[in-house]
Amino acid sequence: MIVDTHGIALRITPYSETSRIVSWLTPDHGRIATLAKGALRPKSLFLGQFDLFQTCELLYYFRDDREVFTLKECCPLTPRTRFRAHWAGAACASYLADLVGRLCPSRSPHPDVFEELEFALDLAATGNSPKAVLLSFELRLLAILGLAPQLRMCVTCRRKPPEGNGRFFFSVSRGGLLCGDCAARQSESAPGMPPDILGIMNFWLKAGDVRSAQRARCNREQLLAIQRLTGLLMEYHLDLKPDSRNLALEIIGKATELSTGR
Ligand SMILES: [Zn+2]
Numbered sequence: 001m002i003v004d005t006h007g008i009a010l011r012i013t014p015y016s017e018t019s020r021i022v023s024w025l026t027p028d029h030g031r032i033a034t035l036a037k038g039a040l041r042p043k044s045l046f047l048g049q050f051d052l053f054q055t056c057e058l059l060y061y062f063r064d065d066r067e068v069f070t071l072k073e074c075c076p077l078t079p080r081t082r083f084r085a086h087w088a089g090a091a092c093a094s095y096l097a098d099l100v101g102r103l104c105p106s107r108s109p110h111p112d113v114f115e116e117l118e119f120a121l122d123l124a125a126t127g128n129s130p131k132a133v134l135l136s137f138e139l140r141l142l143a144i145l146g147l148a149p150q151l152r153m154c155v156t157c158r159r160k161p162p163e164g165n166g167r168f169f170f171s172v173s174r175g176g177l178l179c180g181d182c183a184a185r186q187s188e189s190a191p192g193m194p195p196d197i198l199g200i201m202n203f204w205l206k207a208g209d210v211r212s213a214q215r216a217r218c219n220r221e222q223l224l225a226i227q228r229l230t231g232l233l234m235e236y237h238l239d240l241k242p243d244s245r246n247l248a249l250e251i252i253g254k255a256t257e258l259s260t261g262r
Contacts, residue, residue, distance in 0.1 A: 001062045002072060005029060008055050008117055010097040021068060022050060023101060024058065027114040031106045034060045034071040049074045053083055053093045053121050067106075078118070086127035088255035092134045093124045095248035099138070102240065103145060112144050119210045129214065130252050131223050136204040136213040138230045143205055147237055149229075150176025151202050157182055161198060168193045172232045191232075197225050 007024030010031070015021045018040040023033045039046040050056050055078040060069040083090040100117055104110050120137040124130050142148055153160045154168070155176040161168050167180035169190035177198070183190050200216050207213035218226075227249065234240045 002059055003029065003062045003069075004057070004059050006055060006077065006114075007032070007058050008097075008114065008121065009050050009052050010101045012050075012052060018044075022071065024056075025100055025104060025110065025114055025117060027111040028109050030108040030110050031101060031104045032060075033068045033106075034058065035068050036071045036074070046071070046074060049076060051076070051079070053090075053097060053125075054079050055118060055121075078122070080121060080125040082125040082127065086125065088130045088252045089124040089127045091248040091251035091255075092130035093121055095134060095242070095244045096120055096124070096137055098242060098244040099141065099240075102242065103141065103238070113141065116140055116144065116210050123211060123214060131227075131249070131256070132214060132216075132218055133210065134248060134252070135223060135226050135230060136207075136216075137210050138234070139201060139204050139226075140207075140210055140213065142230070142233065147175070147233075148205060149201070149233060150174075151198060151205065153177060154179040154182055161195065168195075168198065170229055172229075172236050175233065175237060191229065193229075194225070197222060197229070201226060201229075 005026045005028060007026045009022055010025055011023040013021045015035060018038050020036045020039045021033055022036055023031065025031055036046045038044050054076045056074050056076050058074045059072040061072060062069055083093060096117060100113060104113055116137065120133055123133045155171060155174045155178060157179060159179045163179065165180040169178045169180070169183040170193045171178045171188065171190045173188060177193060178190050200218055200222060203216045204213045
């Protein structure tokens with residue numbers, strides 16, 4: 001059976017000297033792997049037809065008993081060529097592709113993740129605020145996977161900020177807010193949740209998509225606080241602490257230093 005679909009190229013690995021295995025995220029078939037036979041041969045029909053982080057139209061031969069399908073045809077729909085010049089954006093894209101590859105099982109439909117990843121890659125390719133794109137995408141991906149942190153009220157007594165003594169904390173193990181009184185009663189130490197961080201994270205979660213999430217203006221300290229919280233959340237609930245995240249954040253940090261002279 002030939003399947004005609006769209007896919008975002010998450011990963012390209014050598015299979016032989018001239019053939020490549022391309023891992024894609026598709027809206028209806030989830031994550032799939034295809035073999036582009038002879039992709040690097042001088043007369044190959046695949047030459048220049050796919051690259052990392054591009055959205056392509058692809059035709060492949062589906063077989064139920066295979067893990068890797070043979071790619072028949074491919075052509076780029078959204079080439080995102082600006083990644084070649086914006087290395088901080090490319091580092092962001094590289095991490096997002098790795099994250100989606102780890103969290104989206106193969107062959108299960110993920111139209112909402114596909115759409116969010118498309119928007120996030122478009123944003124990252126512009127080179128603007130790659131760190132905010134990275135962090136807001138992480139949070140929204142957690143929400144799509146049913147792991148959104150509870151940020152509206154205390155997970156124990158259901159008081160809403162700024163009720164109680166006005167101070168709120170974040171419980172990593174319970175995945176949500178704790179009011180000052182409930183935080184004082186539990187043994188686990190919980191990082192503080194200042195109102196501005198809470199406001200940004202709630203805005204990101206409630207925004208229609210990752211593009212509208214970028215309307216929140218965040219400073220460096222706010223992004224750093226959110227980076228810590230989402231990192232702890234992913235580590236605790238998904239057992240995920242990928243090197244690609246640290247690497248992307250480091251590269252983005254260096255790029256920001258260079259551009260701002262800080
Ligand atoms: Zn409480």
